[in-house]
Amino acid sequence: MNRSFSASFFGHLYALLLYAYPREFRSRFSAEMQQNFQDRWRSIPNSSGLWPRPMFLLRILGDWLVSSTTERIIAMKVNLRNKGLRGMVRIPAMALGALVLCFLGGAPFLRAYVIPSGSMENSLKAGDYLLVNKIGAAHELNRGDIVAFHYPLDRGQTFVKRIIGLPGDRIRIAAKQVIRNGQTLTESYAEHRASYTGAFPDNFPSAPPSFVSEPGREMLAHHVVNGEVVVPPDSLFVLGDNRDDSLDSRYWGFVPRSDVVGRPLLVYWSYQPSPDDGRPGALPKHIFSKTRWDRVLTIPR
Amino acid sequence: MPEPLTPPVFHILLALVDEDRHGYGIMQDVAEQTGGKLQMGPGTLYGCVKRMLAAKLVEESGERPDPSLGPGSGEERRRYYRITSLGRKAAAAETERLAGALKAAKSKRLLARGDA
Numbered sequence: 001m002n003r004s005f006s007a008s009f010f011g012h013l014y015a016l017l018l019y020a021y022p023r024e025f026r027s028r029f030s031a032e033m034q035q036n037f038q039d040r041w042r043s044i045p046n047s048s049g050l051w052p053r054p055m056f057l058l059r060i061l062g063d064w065l066v067s068s069t070t071e072r073i074i075a076m077k078v079n080l081r082n083k084g085l086r087g088m089v090r091i092p093a094m095a096l097g098a099l100v101l102c103f104l105g106g107a108p109f110l111r112a113y114v115i116p117s118g119s120m121e122n123s124l125k126a127g128d129y130l131l132v133n134k135i136g137a138a139h140e141l142n143r144g145d146i147v148a149f150h151y152p153l154d155r156g157q158t159f160v161k162r163i164i165g166l167p168g169d170r171i172r173i174a175a176k177q178v179i180r181n182g183q184t185l186t187e188s189y190a191e192h193r194a195s196y197t198g199a200f201p202d203n204f205p206s207a208p209p210s211f212v213s214e215p216g217r218e219m220l221a222h223h224v225v226n227g228e229v230v231v232p233p234d235s236l237f238v239l240g241d242n243r244d245d246s247l248d249s250r251y252w253g254f255v256p257r258s259d260v261v262g263r264p265l266l267v268y269w270s271y272q273p274s275p276d277d278g279r280p281g282a283l284p285k286h287i288f289s290k291t292r293w294d295r296v297l298t299i300p301r
Numbered sequence: 302m303p304e305p306l307t308p309p310v311f312h313i314l315l316a317l318v319d320e321d322r323h324g325y326g327i328m329q330d331v332a333e334q335t336g337g338k339l340q341m342g343p344g345t346l347y348g349c350v351k352r353m354l355a356a357k358l359v360e361e362s363g364e365r366p367d368p369s370l371g372p373g374s375g376e377e378r379r380r381y382y383r384i385t386s387l388g389r390k391a392a393a394a395e396t397e398r399l400a401g402a403l404k405a406a407k408s409k410r411l412l413a414r415g416d417a
Contacts, residue, residue, distance in 0.1 A: 063342020
């Protein structure tokens with residue numbers, strides 16, 4: 001695992017753990033604690049081999065368990081003093097509520113999704129069950145990050161794609177190669193499965209086919225300069241990794257930054273979709289044989 | 302006579318006696334003071350800091366004494382802490398208490414080598 005990647009991954013995970021602390025404690029100290037985590041992670045010398053990092057994480061976990069419990073108990077005592085028994089009931093109820101909300105989608109920090117199509121293959125496969133970290137969704141977005149966002153044509157749906165262009169970037173595609181700000185990208189994650197070259201999707205921007213939607217046409221009409229799409233402020237240009245089979249910014253324009261839901265954190269389960277999925281009894285029958293074990297608990301990147 | 306301080310609180314105060322520090326700086330100094338024997342995690346540290354702020358033993362310092370950390374290094378997320386005069390008094394009282402305890406332990410020859 002690459003160093004800065006692992007720092008930010010475990011940093012995000014730690015940010016989630018901080019939700020175990022009482023709200024008042026968190027609002028005062030969580031930024032500092034995250035910074036502290038990053039500083040200490042970076043201070044582990046690269047030369048010191050593999051084991052100091054797991055050891056560090058274990059120690060952090062121990063500290064987290066003890067101190068979050070302590071802080072909760074202290075907060076509970078204060079609550080009890082101020083509000084009587086009603087303050088006590090709130091705590092387990094809150095934990096239960098958070099868990100339910102997480103899967104229903106209202107949680108402030110995590111949300112679970114299923115990937116329905118192969119547009120992000122091979123990074124994400126149809127049937128991957130995904131946890132999305134909603135914290136700091138709109139911050140620190142980088143080119144090459146995978147993001148979950150509200151689909152511009154139907155905000156009720158959430159799409160997952162990869163960021164190709166940030167505001168100000170100039171994007172074009174020539175013979176399947178993405179060229180950003182004049183530089184041809186090396187994209188290890190991109191998949192091309194069709195043997196032919198599509199007139200529009202593989203040489204972009206160009207004359208749109210009829211099914212390109214209104215916002216897509218708006219982008220082609222107003223945001224193309226010298227044969228390149230220029231990403232406007234507070235917007236993102238996104239593409240699916242499976243370039244020949246992905247409906248993305250080429251077809252429906254930019255994603256407003258504010259529509260980003262979060263970044264995929266973990267594939268917690270992965271199930272090979274099959275035609276008899278809907279039939280009663282199919283899931284228990286196939287749950288072991290059709291679970292893609294090699295994808296369970298992997299980090300989409 | 303004030304109440305004895307817990308070891309983490311005492312060592313945090315000691316760390317701040319000579320200069321204002323941020324959380325990680327406090328951890329490093331405490332580890333140094335104790336030869337690595339007291340390694341506080343962030344939850345323990347900030348839990349102590351929270352109560353020390355409430356007890357007015359320390360306060361937040363507006364200054365950023367570490368100029369080597371420029372923008373983008375996360376400096377805006379670090380906060381610095383300063384010991385208050387009350388904190389100094391508490392640390393001094395604790396030191397005296399410990400000195401008294403040390404004297405008592407020596408007089409009872411607790412340590413195998415009496416000169417320690």
